[in-house]
Amino acid sequence: MAKILVADGMDRNAAKELTNMGHELVIEHLDVPELKKELGDYDVIIVRSATKIRKEVIDAVAGSNLKLIIRAGVGLDNIDVSYAREKGIAVENTPKASSASVAELTIAHMFSLARFLYISNVTMRDGMWYKKAYKGIELSGKTLGLIGFGRIAVEVAKRASVLGMKVIYTDIIAKDGYDEFSCVSKEELIKTSDFISLHIPFIKEVGPVLSENEFNMMKDGVYIVNCARGGVVDEEALIKALDSGKVAGAAIDVFEEEPTKNKKLFTHEKVSLTPHIGASTKEAQARIGLEIIDKVKEYF
Ligand code: MLT
Numbered sequence: 001m002a003k004i005l006v007a008d009g010m011d012r013n014a015a016k017e018l019t020n021m022g023h024e025l026v027i028e029h030l031d032v033p034e035l036k037k038e039l040g041d042y043d044v045i046i047v048r049s050a051t052k053i054r055k056e057v058i059d060a061v062a063g064s065n066l067k068l069i070i071r072a073g074v075g076l077d078n079i080d081v082s083y084a085r086e087k088g089i090a091v092e093n094t095p096k097a098s099s100a101s102v103a104e105l106t107i108a109h110m111f112s113l114a115r116f117l118y119i120s121n122v123t124m125r126d127g128m129w130y131k132k133a134y135k136g137i138e139l140s141g142k143t144l145g146l147i148g149f150g151r152i153a154v155e156v157a158k159r160a161s162v163l164g165m166k167v168i169y170t171d172i173i174a175k176d177g178y179d180e181f182s183c184v185s186k187e188e189l190i191k192t193s194d195f196i197s198l199h200i201p202f203i204k205e206v207g208p209v210l211s212e213n214e215f216n217m218m219k220d221g222v223y224i225v226n227c228a229r230g231g232v233v234d235e236e237a238l239i240k241a242l243d244s245g246k247v248a249g250a251a252i253d254v255f256e257e258e259p260t261k262n263k264k265l266f267t268h269e270k271v272s273l274t275p276h277i278g279a280s281t282k283e284a285q286a287r288i289g290l291e292i293i294d295k296v297k298e299y300f
Contacts, residue, residue: 002300003041003065005030008048010072014289018296032057040064044299046292048072049258049276053079062087068299072288073279074098074152075229077202092295096151097287098279103155105278106197106227107163109251113223114139118251118272140164145193147186147209148200148228149175156197157181168193190217197225198232208234215241222246227253227278235265242270253278 001022006015007029019025029050030038039045040061045068047053053069058080069079071093081091112118116134123130144160146153149171157167157178167181174183190196190210196218200209210224211234224247226233235256241247251272252265258276260266266273279288 002043002068002296004044004046004296005039005042006046007035007051008046008072010046010292011285011289013286014293017289017293021293021296023296023300036060039066042066044068044070044296046070046072047078048279049075049078051078053084055080055083058084058087058089062089068092068295070094070292070295072292074102075201077229090299094288094291094295097291098281098284099151099155101281101284102152102227102278103159104281105253105274106152106156106225107159109225109227109253109272109274110139110144110160110195110197110223112272113225113249113251119269139195142166142194143168143192144195144197145169145184145189146181147189147196147198149178149181149183150199152228153197153199154178156199165195187217190214191219193222194219195223195225198228200228200232202229202231204231208232208237210234210237212237212240215246218246220246221248223248224250226251230255230258230260235262239264239268242268 001024003024004018006025006027015025035057039057043065066089068090069084071079074093074095076093079091084091115136120134140163142165144165144167146157146167146169149169153169160167161180168184168189169181170184170186170189198209209232215237224233224238238247238250242250249270249272253274254276255262265271
Protein backbone atom coordinates (compact mmCIF):
# COMPACT_ATOMS: atom_id res chain seq x y z
CA MET A 1 0.00 0.00 0.00
CA ALA A 2 1.14 3.54 -0.68
CA LYS A 3 2.30 6.29 1.64
CA ILE A 4 0.63 9.45 0.35
CA LEU A 5 1.42 13.07 1.19
CA VAL A 6 -1.60 15.35 0.75
CA ALA A 7 0.17 18.69 0.55
CA ASP A 8 -2.61 21.19 -0.20
CA GLY A 9 -5.68 19.49 1.29
CA MET A 10 -8.30 17.32 -0.40
CA ASP A 11 -11.95 16.25 -0.15
CA ARG A 12 -12.53 14.58 3.23
CA ASN A 13 -14.58 11.65 1.85
CA ALA A 14 -11.96 10.87 -0.77
CA ALA A 15 -9.23 11.00 1.87
CA LYS A 16 -11.26 8.59 4.04
CA GLU A 17 -11.75 6.26 1.06
CA LEU A 18 -8.00 6.18 0.35
CA THR A 19 -7.38 5.31 4.01
CA ASN A 20 -10.07 2.59 3.87
CA MET A 21 -8.28 1.18 0.83
CA GLY A 22 -5.27 0.68 3.13
CA HIS A 23 -3.12 3.63 2.06
CA GLU A 24 -1.34 5.76 4.65
CA LEU A 25 -2.24 9.44 4.31
CA VAL A 26 -0.33 12.35 5.78
CA ILE A 27 -2.15 15.67 5.33
CA GLU A 28 0.46 18.39 5.73
CA HIS A 29 1.77 21.32 3.71
CA LEU A 30 5.56 21.24 3.39
CA ASP A 31 7.75 24.10 2.18
CA VAL A 32 10.47 23.42 -0.39
CA PRO A 33 13.33 22.66 2.09
CA GLU A 34 11.10 20.19 3.98
CA LEU A 35 9.81 18.69 0.73
CA LYS A 36 13.39 18.09 -0.42
CA LYS A 37 14.14 16.28 2.84
CA GLU A 38 10.91 14.34 3.38
CA LEU A 39 9.18 13.72 0.05
CA GLY A 40 11.45 10.76 -0.76
CA ASP A 41 9.73 8.77 2.03
CA TYR A 42 6.38 8.95 0.20
CA ASP A 43 5.12 6.97 -2.80
CA VAL A 44 2.68 9.66 -3.90
CA ILE A 45 2.22 13.39 -3.43
CA ILE A 46 -1.14 15.09 -4.09
CA VAL A 47 -0.96 18.86 -4.68
CA ARG A 48 -3.23 21.72 -5.71
CA SER A 49 -1.61 25.00 -6.80
CA ALA A 50 0.22 26.07 -3.62
CA THR A 51 2.91 23.38 -3.64
CA LYS A 52 5.46 23.77 -6.43
CA ILE A 53 7.29 20.67 -7.59
CA ARG A 54 10.21 22.12 -9.46
CA LYS A 55 13.50 20.63 -10.68
CA GLU A 56 15.27 21.14 -7.32
CA VAL A 57 12.62 19.11 -5.47
CA ILE A 58 12.61 16.42 -8.19
CA ASP A 59 16.42 16.21 -8.07
CA ALA A 60 16.29 15.81 -4.29
CA VAL A 61 13.86 12.86 -4.50
CA ALA A 62 14.91 11.19 -7.79
CA GLY A 63 15.54 7.47 -7.21
CA SER A 64 13.61 7.52 -3.90
CA ASN A 65 10.20 5.99 -3.12
CA LEU A 66 8.32 8.76 -4.94
CA LYS A 67 6.51 7.29 -7.94
CA LEU A 68 3.53 9.49 -8.60
CA ILE A 69 2.63 13.18 -8.43
CA ILE A 70 -1.10 13.92 -8.67
CA ARG A 71 -2.28 17.44 -9.40
CA ALA A 72 -5.74 17.81 -7.89
CA GLY A 73 -6.86 20.20 -10.62
CA VAL A 74 -6.36 21.09 -14.26
CA GLY A 75 -3.21 23.19 -14.55
CA LEU A 76 0.15 21.43 -14.34
CA ASP A 77 2.15 24.65 -14.36
CA ASN A 78 3.32 24.23 -10.74
CA ILE A 79 5.07 20.96 -11.66
CA ASP A 80 8.10 20.44 -13.92
CA VAL A 81 6.22 17.65 -15.67
CA SER A 82 8.67 16.48 -18.32
CA TYR A 83 11.59 16.61 -15.89
CA ALA A 84 9.67 14.50 -13.36
CA ARG A 85 8.75 11.97 -16.06
CA GLU A 86 12.39 11.88 -17.24
CA LYS A 87 13.32 10.89 -13.70
CA GLY A 88 10.73 8.08 -13.74
CA ILE A 89 8.07 9.84 -11.68
CA ALA A 90 4.55 9.69 -13.16
CA VAL A 91 2.48 12.90 -13.22
CA GLU A 92 -1.32 12.91 -13.39
CA ASN A 93 -4.00 15.59 -13.14
CA THR A 94 -7.81 15.69 -12.87
CA PRO A 95 -8.74 17.67 -15.99
CA LYS A 96 -12.51 17.19 -16.12
CA ALA A 97 -13.68 17.63 -12.56
CA SER A 98 -13.79 21.40 -12.13
CA SER A 99 -15.03 22.74 -15.49
CA ALA A 100 -18.56 23.64 -14.33
CA SER A 101 -17.28 25.33 -11.16
CA VAL A 102 -14.72 27.48 -12.97
CA ALA A 103 -17.29 28.35 -15.65
CA GLU A 104 -19.81 29.44 -13.00
CA LEU A 105 -17.20 31.61 -11.28
CA THR A 106 -16.39 33.23 -14.65
CA ILE A 107 -20.06 34.06 -15.22
CA ALA A 108 -20.40 35.27 -11.61
CA HIS A 109 -17.49 37.65 -12.15
CA MET A 110 -19.08 38.95 -15.36
CA PHE A 111 -22.27 39.79 -13.44
CA SER A 112 -20.18 41.28 -10.65
CA LEU A 113 -18.48 43.63 -13.13
CA ALA A 114 -21.62 44.47 -15.09
CA ARG A 115 -23.60 45.43 -11.96
CA PHE A 116 -20.84 46.71 -9.60
CA LEU A 117 -21.52 43.91 -7.07
CA TYR A 118 -17.88 43.75 -5.98
CA ILE A 119 -17.65 47.46 -5.12
CA SER A 120 -21.16 48.15 -3.81
CA ASN A 121 -20.55 45.42 -1.22
CA VAL A 122 -17.58 47.48 -0.05
CA THR A 123 -19.10 50.97 -0.14
CA MET A 124 -22.39 49.95 1.52
CA ARG A 125 -20.44 48.43 4.40
CA ASP A 126 -18.81 51.87 4.71
CA GLY A 127 -22.28 53.42 5.08
CA MET A 128 -22.52 54.82 1.50
CA TRP A 129 -25.56 54.82 -0.83
CA TYR A 130 -24.05 55.31 -4.30
CA LYS A 131 -27.21 54.48 -6.30
CA LYS A 132 -26.40 56.91 -9.12
CA ALA A 133 -22.80 55.74 -9.53
CA TYR A 134 -23.70 52.14 -10.22
CA LYS A 135 -25.39 52.33 -13.59
CA GLY A 136 -24.53 48.95 -15.02
CA ILE A 137 -24.96 47.09 -18.28
CA GLU A 138 -26.82 43.94 -19.31
CA LEU A 139 -24.84 40.91 -20.39
CA SER A 140 -27.56 40.10 -22.87
CA GLY A 141 -26.64 41.31 -26.38
CA LYS A 142 -22.93 41.69 -25.58
CA THR A 143 -20.12 39.82 -27.33
CA LEU A 144 -18.06 37.49 -25.18
CA GLY A 145 -14.65 36.56 -26.57
CA LEU A 146 -13.08 33.40 -25.16
CA ILE A 147 -9.34 32.98 -25.50
CA GLY A 148 -8.81 29.22 -25.49
CA PHE A 149 -11.71 26.84 -26.08
CA GLY A 150 -11.10 23.80 -23.90
CA ARG A 151 -13.50 22.14 -21.47
CA ILE A 152 -13.92 25.15 -19.17
CA ALA A 153 -14.41 27.67 -21.99
CA VAL A 154 -17.05 25.46 -23.60
CA GLU A 155 -18.98 25.44 -20.30
CA VAL A 156 -18.67 29.25 -20.13
CA ALA A 157 -19.86 29.56 -23.74
CA LYS A 158 -22.98 27.45 -23.10
CA ARG A 159 -23.95 29.50 -20.05
CA ALA A 160 -23.22 32.87 -21.70
CA SER A 161 -25.23 31.88 -24.74
CA VAL A 162 -28.30 31.12 -22.59
CA LEU A 163 -27.89 34.64 -21.13
CA GLY A 164 -28.23 36.09 -24.64
CA MET A 165 -24.56 36.81 -25.27
CA LYS A 166 -22.92 36.33 -28.66
CA VAL A 167 -19.96 34.02 -28.07
CA ILE A 168 -16.82 34.00 -30.20
CA TYR A 169 -13.59 32.18 -29.44
CA THR A 170 -10.03 31.82 -30.56
CA ASP A 171 -8.04 28.60 -30.27
CA ILE A 172 -5.24 26.82 -32.10
CA ILE A 173 -7.92 24.83 -33.95
CA ALA A 174 -11.67 25.38 -34.46
CA LYS A 175 -13.61 22.85 -32.36
CA ASP A 176 -16.10 20.51 -34.04
CA GLY A 177 -19.64 20.37 -32.73
CA TYR A 178 -19.90 23.99 -31.60
CA ASP A 179 -21.23 25.71 -34.74
CA GLU A 180 -23.21 28.21 -32.66
CA PHE A 181 -19.93 29.76 -31.49
CA SER A 182 -17.63 31.32 -34.12
CA CYS A 183 -13.92 30.64 -34.18
CA VAL A 184 -12.11 33.91 -35.04
CA SER A 185 -8.53 35.16 -35.04
CA LYS A 186 -7.12 36.46 -31.77
CA GLU A 187 -6.93 39.93 -33.32
CA GLU A 188 -10.60 39.94 -34.36
CA LEU A 189 -11.63 38.69 -30.93
CA ILE A 190 -9.62 41.39 -29.19
CA LYS A 191 -11.03 44.14 -31.42
CA THR A 192 -14.69 43.12 -31.29
CA SER A 193 -15.42 41.68 -27.81
CA ASP A 194 -17.25 43.50 -25.01
CA PHE A 195 -16.04 40.90 -22.50
CA ILE A 196 -12.81 38.92 -22.91
CA SER A 197 -12.29 35.83 -20.77
CA LEU A 198 -9.14 33.73 -20.85
CA HIS A 199 -9.12 29.93 -20.57
CA ILE A 200 -5.54 28.94 -21.34
CA PRO A 201 -2.52 27.77 -19.36
CA PHE A 202 0.39 30.09 -18.63
CA ILE A 203 3.40 29.19 -20.76
CA LYS A 204 6.59 30.84 -19.55
CA GLU A 205 8.14 30.96 -23.02
CA VAL A 206 5.02 32.68 -24.44
CA GLY A 207 4.47 35.11 -21.55
CA PRO A 208 1.31 37.21 -21.18
CA VAL A 209 -1.30 36.82 -23.92
CA LEU A 210 -2.85 40.21 -23.09
CA SER A 211 -0.31 43.03 -22.78
CA GLU A 212 -0.20 46.71 -23.69
CA ASN A 213 -0.35 46.02 -27.44
CA GLU A 214 -3.54 43.95 -27.09
CA PHE A 215 -5.18 46.40 -24.67
CA ASN A 216 -4.59 49.20 -27.18
CA MET A 217 -6.52 47.25 -29.84
CA MET A 218 -9.57 46.59 -27.62
CA LYS A 219 -12.91 48.40 -27.67
CA ASP A 220 -13.15 51.26 -25.18
CA GLY A 221 -14.90 50.06 -22.04
CA VAL A 222 -14.09 46.36 -22.52
CA TYR A 223 -14.25 43.98 -19.51
CA ILE A 224 -11.53 41.38 -18.82
CA VAL A 225 -11.98 38.15 -16.84
CA ASN A 226 -9.12 35.88 -15.83
CA CYS A 227 -10.08 32.69 -13.98
CA ALA A 228 -7.37 30.74 -15.84
CA ARG A 229 -3.80 31.34 -14.73
CA GLY A 230 -1.75 34.18 -13.33
CA GLY A 231 0.63 35.60 -15.92
CA VAL A 232 -1.64 35.27 -18.97
CA VAL A 233 -2.65 38.91 -18.44
CA ASP A 234 0.16 41.40 -17.86
CA GLU A 235 -0.89 42.93 -14.52
CA GLU A 236 0.95 46.24 -14.99
CA ALA A 237 -0.51 46.74 -18.49
CA LEU A 238 -3.96 45.89 -17.11
CA ILE A 239 -3.68 48.50 -14.34
CA LYS A 240 -2.66 51.10 -16.94
CA ALA A 241 -5.65 50.18 -19.13
CA LEU A 242 -8.01 50.34 -16.12
CA ASP A 243 -6.63 53.76 -15.13
CA SER A 244 -7.01 55.14 -18.65
CA GLY A 245 -10.60 53.87 -18.91
CA LYS A 246 -9.80 51.61 -21.88
CA VAL A 247 -10.81 48.67 -19.66
CA ALA A 248 -14.03 49.35 -17.72
CA GLY A 249 -13.46 46.55 -15.25
CA ALA A 250 -11.45 43.40 -14.66
CA ALA A 251 -12.25 40.26 -12.71
CA ILE A 252 -9.27 38.33 -11.46
CA ASP A 253 -9.17 34.98 -9.69
CA VAL A 254 -5.52 34.15 -10.46
CA PHE A 255 -2.41 36.26 -10.09
CA GLU A 256 1.20 36.48 -11.26
CA GLU A 257 2.19 35.77 -7.66
CA GLU A 258 -0.12 33.99 -5.19
CA PRO A 259 -1.05 35.23 -2.67
CA THR A 260 -0.78 38.45 -4.66
CA LYS A 261 1.24 41.35 -3.32
CA ASN A 262 0.18 43.66 -6.18
CA LYS A 263 -1.56 46.25 -3.98
CA LYS A 264 -2.36 48.55 -6.89
CA LEU A 265 -4.30 45.70 -8.47
CA PHE A 266 -6.10 44.30 -5.44
CA THR A 267 -7.13 47.74 -4.16
CA HIS A 268 -8.22 48.99 -7.61
CA GLU A 269 -11.81 50.27 -7.61
CA LYS A 270 -12.56 48.62 -10.96
CA VAL A 271 -11.39 45.12 -10.05
CA SER A 272 -13.55 42.20 -8.89
CA LEU A 273 -11.36 39.81 -6.93
CA THR A 274 -11.33 36.22 -5.69
CA PRO A 275 -8.37 34.30 -4.24
CA HIS A 276 -7.93 31.48 -6.83
CA ILE A 277 -11.20 29.72 -5.97
CA GLY A 278 -12.32 28.55 -9.43
CA ALA A 279 -12.26 24.89 -8.41
CA SER A 280 -13.22 25.52 -4.79
CA THR A 281 -16.73 24.12 -4.68
CA LYS A 282 -17.97 21.09 -2.77
CA GLU A 283 -18.98 19.45 -6.04
CA ALA A 284 -15.69 20.04 -7.90
CA GLN A 285 -13.61 18.91 -4.94
CA ALA A 286 -15.74 15.77 -4.53
CA ARG A 287 -15.30 14.95 -8.24
CA ILE A 288 -11.56 15.68 -8.00
CA GLY A 289 -11.43 13.33 -5.00
CA LEU A 290 -13.03 10.54 -7.05
CA GLU A 291 -10.59 11.11 -9.92
CA ILE A 292 -7.67 10.94 -7.47
CA ILE A 293 -8.95 7.62 -6.09
CA ASP A 294 -9.09 6.26 -9.65
CA LYS A 295 -5.54 7.44 -10.39
CA VAL A 296 -4.20 5.81 -7.21
CA LYS A 297 -6.13 2.57 -7.99
CA GLU A 298 -4.79 2.54 -11.54
CA TYR A 299 -1.23 3.04 -10.41
CA PHE A 300 -1.13 0.61 -7.47
C1 MLT B 1 -6.80 24.00 -11.35
O1 MLT B 1 -5.82 24.07 -12.08
O2 MLT B 1 -7.67 23.14 -11.54
C2 MLT B 1 -6.96 24.90 -10.16
O3 MLT B 1 -6.11 25.96 -10.23
C3 MLT B 1 -6.84 24.06 -8.94
C4 MLT B 1 -6.76 24.81 -7.64
O4 MLT B 1 -7.71 25.43 -7.23
O5 MLT B 1 -5.72 24.74 -6.96
